[in-house]
Amino acid sequence: MSLPTTGREVRLAHRPTGWPTPETFDLVETEVPAPGPGQVLVRNLVMSVDPYMRGRMHEGPSYVEPFQVGKALEGGAVGEVVASESDALRPGDVVLHALGWRDYALLDPARTAKVDPDAAPLGAYLGVLGMPGLTAYAGLLRIAELREGDVVFVSGAAGAVGSLVGQLAKLKGAARVIGSAGSAEKVKFLVEELGFDTAFNYKDGPVHEQLRKAAPDGIDVYFDNVGGEHLEAAIGALRTFGRVAACGMISMYNAVEPPPGPRNLQNIVRNRLTVRGFIVGDHDDLQEQFLREVGGWLREGKITFRETVVEGLENAADAFLGMMRGQNIGKMVVKLADRA
Numbered sequence: 183m184s185l186p187t188t189g190r191e192v193r194l195a196h197r198p199t200g201w202p203t204p205e206t207f208d209l210v211e212t213e214v215p216a217p218g219p220g221q222v223l224v225r226n227l228v229m230s231v232d233p234y235m236r237g238r239m240h241e242g243p244s245y246v247e248p249f250q251v252g253k254a255l256e257g258g259a260v261g262e263v264v265a266s267e268s269d270a271l272r273p274g275d276v277v278l279h280a281l282g283w284r285d286y287a288l289l290d291p292a293r294t295a296k297v298d299p300d301a302a303p304l305g306a307y308l309g310v311l312g313m314p315g316l317t318a319y320a321g322l323l324r325i326a327e328l329r330e331g332d333v334v335f336v337s338g339a340a341g342a343v344g345s346l347v348g349q350l351a352k353l354k355g356a357a358r359v360i361g362s363a364g365s366a367e368k369v370k371f372l373v374e375e376l377g378f379d380t381a382f383n384y385k386d387g388p389v390h391e392q393l394r395k396a397a398p399d400g401i402d403v404y405f406d407n408v409g410g411e412h413l414e415a416a417i418g419a420l421r422t423f424g425r426v427a428a429c430g431m432i433s434m435y436n437a438v439e440p441p442p443g444p445r446n447l448q449n450i451v452r453n454r455l456t457v458r459g460f461i462v463g464d465h466d467d468l469q470e471q472f473l474r475e476v477g478g479w480l481r482e483g484k485i486t487f488r489e490t491v492v493e494g495l496e497n498a499a500d501a502f503l504g505m506m507r508g509q510n511i512g513k514m515v516v517k518l519a520d521r522a
Contacts, residue, residue, distance in 0.1 A: 185223065185265055189214045189285035191254040197239055201436045202506070205237070207255075207499035208422050214216055214286045217267045219276065222277075222289055224261035229282030229495075229516045230308040231502040232342075233407075237251055255283035258313060260297060260304045264520055271296070276521075278307050285495060285518065286357045289499030302480070303489075309513030310487040311477060314342035317429060318405075319472045320465035322347050323354070324425040325458050326403045330355035333397055335416055338407030340368035343429060345504060346476075347405045348378050349485050356403075362389065362412065364382075364508045371511055375486060376479060381455035390415035400424075408433045414496045416442035420455055428459040436506070 193208040194255050217223045235257055238249045249255055259282030262276045269276065270291035277294035281287035297307045309315060321343075322328050334351040338344045339361025351359045361372040361381040372381040382392040393401075394414045402424050404416035409431025416426065450457060479485040490510035492501035498516045505514040 183484060185216060186214045186225075188212065191284035192495065192498055194249045194251050196251060198243055198436075200438045201357060202236070202239065202503060204499055204503070207502075208379060209496055209499075215288055217265050217288060220268050220290065220475050221266075222263050222268055222291055222294070223265040223289045224277060224279065224281075224289055224294070224496060225264045225522075226259045226261040226282060226285060226287060226472060226518045227276075227521060228260050228304045228308065229294035229498065229518060230312070231498065231505050231514050231516065232314070233430055233432050233435065233506065235502065236506060245463070250328060254281075257282040258308045259283075259287065259518075260307050261287060264522075274522075276304070278312070285496060289438050305489045305491070305513060306480075306487065307513040308515055309342050309489065310346055310480065311473065311483065314402055315346055315476055315511060316465065317462040318343045318346035318350060320462060320468050321405060321427040321429050322350050322403075322462060323467065324465060325460045326405060326425045328354055328356065328403060331357045332402040333358045333360070333394065333400065334403045334405065334420070335360045335362075335397065335401045336378075336405045336407070337384075337412040337416075338430070338432060339363050339372055339378065340511050341407065341508075344405065344407050345372075345376055345487065345512055346485070348372065350476075351403075352377050352478065358397070358514050360393070360401070362392070362408075362431070368511055371488070375488070384412070390418055393419050393497055396420075403427070405429060406431065410434060410441060417446050417449050417455070421451060422453050424453060424455050426455065426457040428457060432506070472474075475500055490514045492516045494518070 193207045198206045208366040276299045278293045334348045336344045348359045358379045361378045361503045362384045369381045372378040389411045400421040401419045404426045406428045407430045410433040
């Protein structure tokens, strides 16, 4: 097989103010270098789009380096090694890595993890068995300290993280799991496919009213993917010593002006609440335990997942924008190529 000399990549054209648009992204053709000593060349097969990528489009200090204008974006991807100058990997190996948004990635093998393409669909390594899965696992079990008998509320519950949080909570003995999502189809998915006890469409009315109806006696855990109105409603519903795992606040990511904060923060003191933000990269020590437990449940059919698949690198920007608008059910992935 002859090595490619050119490939495509998606670059950040400019830093967006407010919502990104298709003009925020540039699809360009670029040279593909041959691997040097100790390097491998990977042909990407599937890539991830995730909410955290919106934060990397801002300039300024954060927990992860911002994307650079005029440079290729980055993100999780699974690909096939097509050329290797390393003893660690050989052509045909399938690896997980962080240089998505391009057809080909030149990598040090230390920046990859081999995956078994026969054990699970490739997209699973970007979702339920990947970073979103570990986020759900660490956030619910370590940050929120889930206990048997807890009543759990999950926002953004039909997304890659939230959909696993609800299932984990049920498997770990939660008394009741409540989800919010943005469409009737998603609500049906949560209850009928994932086993949530109840769910509601946050567009149908004030969140605090719908949450009160779903949990009239209050909640013990809130897993926050949304922030804003959802966070205020959850703070109002949390019982004494309730816990919040603050994973993301997607409702605020594209705000031009600072949105109003929750108006009931006094409840944190009165009800002795714990509100803790977290970043999944701080919990890599749970990786082996997570894969063993969640992987086992996946094989046994006790956990299920869904993907929303967009075809082609040329449509990756549309996939990202669609994910930000909530057009996905489960994990949004972009299929770039088939295995050789």
